[in-house]
Amino acid sequence: MSGNPIDRIATATPAVMAKRVRGLSDRAIAWLFVGPSIVLLLAVNIFPLIWTINLSFTNFRANRLRDAEYIGLRNYERILTDTDTWQSMQATANFLFWTIFFQVLIGFALAYLINKKFKGNDLWTTIIVLPMMLSPAVVGNFWTFLYQPQIGLFNYVVEFFTGIDSSSFSMIGDVSLAPWSIVIVDTWMWTPFVMLICLAGLRSIPDSIYEAAECDRASKWRQFWTLTVPMVLPFLMLAVLFRGIENFKMFDLVVQLTGGGPGSITTLTSIDLKREAFEKWRTGYASAYAVILFVTVFGLASIYVKALNKVKER
């Protein structure tokens, strides 16, 4: 009898511990708690990903009943040699560069100013944050109204300040202006995000560092460049990573604003992909496209995170 470990525990443990043993074991609870999340993510993320990879080697079309044939790497070959693909990649790269450029510049400046802790700064911070909390599709759609020649508020404000006739230009209709129209709205929406992260960075710098610098008679200018900027840089880089990933996926705002036009000047990769997959119904081709995009964003993000960790270590 004493050889049976369970009996030994049952008799040897005090009442309190026995009750604990009778409940689910930690191990069971751990799996019970993590299980549903993992199952759901497998079903909605990993299984579809594998399916996409599989489809990317076929000529499957989701709107036809015909069975798919395996065509090897032909889809990948076609995508990478297609000039439209490269055009949308180029459009995405430009969009990424300019949105991040303006958002970092304005976001950091705002955070720096808010960190001066003037009266009521938290209420004004909240007001600045409002745009990023709202539905990009709904807001983007309304921006087309603000951008209308003559009657649009945006065009009117431009006329008011510069004297350029408000009916003489169309932000979303002109080939040269359309890329800027999406950069402006995205910057309006997402600068607060960069601002909040910079603010967290600025607030993490202890006052004592500045006091020490002041004792060393470092000028304010020098303090800014040798203390503030390097201390905030990891935060800033993180903000850039998040904005980069988000804007690489950009769909809703731009679809509603320009729909990818005029021509294909604002056709970002997501919009291009949507056309291939859900308008031309080239499911296999679009799957290969999706895989390429995923590998790109994952690859770029991994390289970037490595760089980020180096900056943090310094």
Place this chain on the structure above:
Amino acid sequence: MSGFSVTQPSNRQKWIAGLLVITYAVVTLMPLLWIIATGFKSPEDAISYPPKIVFEPSLEGYVNLFSSRTRITPGMEETLQPPETWYDQVARDAGTIIVGPSRYGQRFLNSVIIGFGSTFLAIVFGTTAAYAFSRFKIPIKDDLLFFILSTRMMPPIAVAIPIFLMFRQLGLNDTQLGMILLYTAVNLSLSVWLLKGFIDEIPFEYEEAALIDGYTRFQAFYKVVLPQAATGIASTAIFCLIFAWNEYAFAVLLTSGTAQTAPPFIPTIIGVGGQDWPAVAAGATLFLMPVMLFTILLRKHLLRGITFGAVRK
């Protein structure tokens, strides 16, 4: 006179900083104020030049938003009954009669059901998973956590292709259940990461005391940890809700009728010769207002949450 400090900004600096920030805030607020104002304009005022800041408020936009109407043709007037309600009157003044409700109410309701349903599930699964990740030794924990996060890197359109095919097989296309499950999965990565941060901050000693007092692990979880994490859970829930509320890409591809949410619907509100801007603005105002109020009222928790989630990873 206040004491001089090298690290405290001077009053003059505060003034300049405040002035610049407030100027930016006012400019950034203009488009939102313009949405609200346009909702109360008559169609003529909405498209006047120069844009009208002062105008006579009209409820035509809201009436148009909630109703479908038909134009009164000459000769029809004699057969018409006098308008019975104020909204009949508004429509009549615009030369139309109301023939039935629009689909906006139903689309809005879909947004509410799908938003709250998916938030509830994402929080239940997210809290339990976060607790387990925070407290137990789980094999390949770091890999699992990274995997959970990496699911957010995929462009929604790329994910939508197989989801569309899968939902079609399972009969989940254009259903509320399908959208709830999908949004739950997308929100899970956020909720697990945010909640793990919050639960990590709760000292383990509390649960240990509870376990010694004879609680089971599960009791300790919901009687000790949950109340402690309540604020974190609430702010995570709001983030999940806002995501589901605002989501467009999946909604526009996977729903078309019965389960369509408001974001794909609002841009399709059209009147004579293009979009009916007062009605669009009215629909947008009603749709955006809850989020704006939430953000302003709960700013302390939300602002922390945004940077918290970001800075932690």
